[in-house]
Amino acid sequence: MSKIDLLNTSENSAESPAVTGLGPSRRFCVAPMMDWTTSHYRYLARLLSRNTLLYTEMVTTGALIHGDTERFLRHEEAEYPLALQLGGSDAKELAHCAALAEKFGFDEVNLNVGCPSDRVQNNMIGACLMGHPKKVAEGVQAMIEATDLPVTVKHRIGIDGRESWDDLCKFVETVAEAGCKTFIVHARIAILDGLSPKENREIPPLKYDWVYRLKQKYPHLEIIINGGIKTFDECHEHLRHTDGVMLGREAYHNPWLLAGVDPEFFGESAPVQTRHEALRAMFPFIESELARGVYLGHMTRHLLGLFHGQPGGRQFRRHISENAHKPGASLEVLEAALAKVREPEPATIAEA
Ligand SMILES: Cc1cc2nc3c(=O)[nH]c(=O)nc-3n(C[C@H](O)[C@H](O)[C@H](O)COP(=O)(O)O)c2cc1C
Numbered sequence: 339m340s341k342i343d344l345l346n347t348s349e350n351s352a353e354s355p356a357v358t359g360l361g362p363s364r365r366f367c368v369a370p371m372m373d374w375t376t377s378h379y380r381y382l383a384r385l386l387s388r389n390t391l392l393y394t395e396m397v398t399t400g401a402l403i404h405g406d407t408e409r410f411l412r413h414e415e416a417e418y419p420l421a422l423q424l425g426g427s428d429a430k431e432l433a434h435c436a437a438l439a440e441k442f443g444f445d446e447v448n449l450n451v452g453c454p455s456d457r458v459q460n461n462m463i464g465a466c467l468m469g470h471p472k473k474v475a476e477g478v479q480a481m482i483e484a485t486d487l488p489v490t491v492k493h494r495i496g497i498d499g500r501e502s503w504d505d506l507c508k509f510v511e512t513v514a515e516a517g518c519k520t521f522i523v524h525a526r527i528a529i530l531d532g533l534s535p536k537e538n539r540e541i542p543p544l545k546y547d548w549v550y551r552l553k554q555k556y557p558h559l560e561i562i563i564n565g566g567i568k569t570f571d572e573c574h575e576h577l578r579h580t581d582g583v584m585l586g587r588e589a590y591h592n593p594w595l596l597a598g599v600d601p602e603f604f605g606e607s608a609p610v611q612t613r614h615e616a617l618r619a620m621f622p623f624i625e626s627e628l629a630r631g632v633y634l635g636h637m638t639r640h641l642l643g644l645f646h647g648q649p650g651g652r653q654f655r656r657h658i659s660e661n662a663h664k665p666g667a668s669l670e671v672l673e674a675a676l677a678k679v680r681e682p683e684p685a686t687i688a689e690a
Contacts, residue, residue: 360519361488362419362445364562366390366573366603367522368596369586370423370448370492379590379640380417385616389604392420396450398463399426411442414623415588419678421446423492425463427470432477433484440485447481449474451493454528454538464530467540468497471509475516490520491562494579495548496527499568503548510559510630520560522584523549539565540588550579570595572601577603592646607680614681615630621669634671635663650679 368375368383370393380392397410398558402424413420422444425430432449439447451474453464467474474491481489491513495506510521526542533541544566553561563576564584573583589595594613600606624637638658645651657675661667 352518356633360560360565362391362421363389363604364391364520364560364579364582364584365389365520366599367562367582367584368589369564369584370394370396370421371448371586371590372396374590374640376640377413377417378637379593380420381414381572381591382593382616382620382641382644383596385416385610385619386593386608387599388606389610390596390599391446392417393448394420394422396423396425396453397435398458398461399424399428399431400461402435402438403431407438411438411444412443413442416623418443419445421448421490423448423450425450425458427467427473427477429476429480433480436481436485436487436489440441440487444487445488446488447485448490448492448522449477449481450507451491452524452528453535454497454530454533455535463496465497466530468493468505468509468528469500471512474509478513478518479516486588489518490522491518491565492522492524494524494526494528495545498527498529498531501527503551506548506552507555510556512555514559519558520562521552522562522564523552525549525563525565546576546579553580573603590640591643593641593643594646612681613648613679614676617641617644617672617676621672623670624672628668633663634667634669638662638672645679648679653678 366389368390372395375393375395383390383392402410411422422439424432424435424447426435430520436447450464451467458464478489478491493509525544525546525548528538529542546563549561549563560581562582562584563580564586567573567583567585568588569578576583597608597610597616600608610619627637628634640654642658645654654675657678658671661671
């Protein structure tokens with residue numbers, strides 16, 4: 339009996355989607371996003387939710403092995419639970435980087451099999467690997483052997499030319515046989531020939547039912563759904579069929595949504611009551627980053643969405659955009675920006 343058959347035959351059924359013993363909870367996750375889910379964004383996200391699992395931007399194995407490893411893996415303990423996302427396909431390199439992830443304190447190491455950009459395709463990184471399930475399986479197996487961290491895979495439901503249900507099942511089964519138990523599935527195919535990465539996040543239609551079917555077919559795999567999810571109502575609906583939800587763009591553009599996650603999905607109180615409180619709680623970190631020579635604007639660009647949809651939110655953003663990049667810009671810029679948005683009554687936790 340293959341490992342995948344074993345996975346299919348235990349007493350657990352699709353009626354109980356929770357899969358345990360796989361490291362941090364992935365019930366609610368923020369997606370890895372290049373240039374967006376930086377340490378500065380993640381610090382804010384963590385102030386808003388203790389339980390949301392955060393992912394780094396993708397780091398390629400080449401960058402980690404040949405570049406400034408410390409800089410690429412830099413993060414704050416305050417960001418935990420935190421997953422490192424790797425881009426790569428060489429098993430030895432992936433193993434080396436998975437061991438680094440553990441050494442640097444990450445809670446999970448994730449392999450990117452979803453990114454469609456040309457640059458990564460040329461290096462056999464990202465979504466093109468969906469056409470090479472065995473290669474992914476070898477990489478995953480090597481990673482599992484190199485670390486005790488959970489090793490997870492984030493992928494699409496297909497790529498052009500390999501977009502059938504059978505192709506998807508073959509991919510998942512092959513990678514699961516190598517020992518991967520958690521699959522984060524962006525519920526659309528990637529079209530590698532002709533669409534930009536941005537178009538590839540918008541044009542191929544979302545097929546949530548395929549992700550639900552994966553969970554039904556492989557109930558012992560942890561299946562996290564991703565793509566186009568915006569509201570808590572949508573999350574609850576997806577959670578009826580899958581083990582977790584991953585939000586990308588909405589969590590970035592409207593980070594206050596995260597303040598509702600702990601009460602809504604974890605039965606805990608929210609860590610902060612107001613947006614003002616959240617931003618002020620970030621000041622000591624911003625101060626220490628400024629002291630390290632980081633420009634204020636480099637950090638604040640990830641905070642601009644905090645007052646999204648609020649009275650004064652536009653003035654808040656404008657003040658920061660016009661001032662944070664100036665030489666010597668300090669926390670005073672943020673104080674002045676905060677003065678432009680009315681402090682609401684406590685207990686106005688985000689409506690998602
Ligand atoms: C700016 C940006 C950068 C992204 N970078 C990555 C990345 O590094 N790794 C990855 O797996 N996906 C990346 N993605 C895709 C997201 O993780 C996610 O799969 C996609 O945005 C769909 O989810 P959403 O509709 O909730 O945004 C990126 C998306 C955006 C918008």
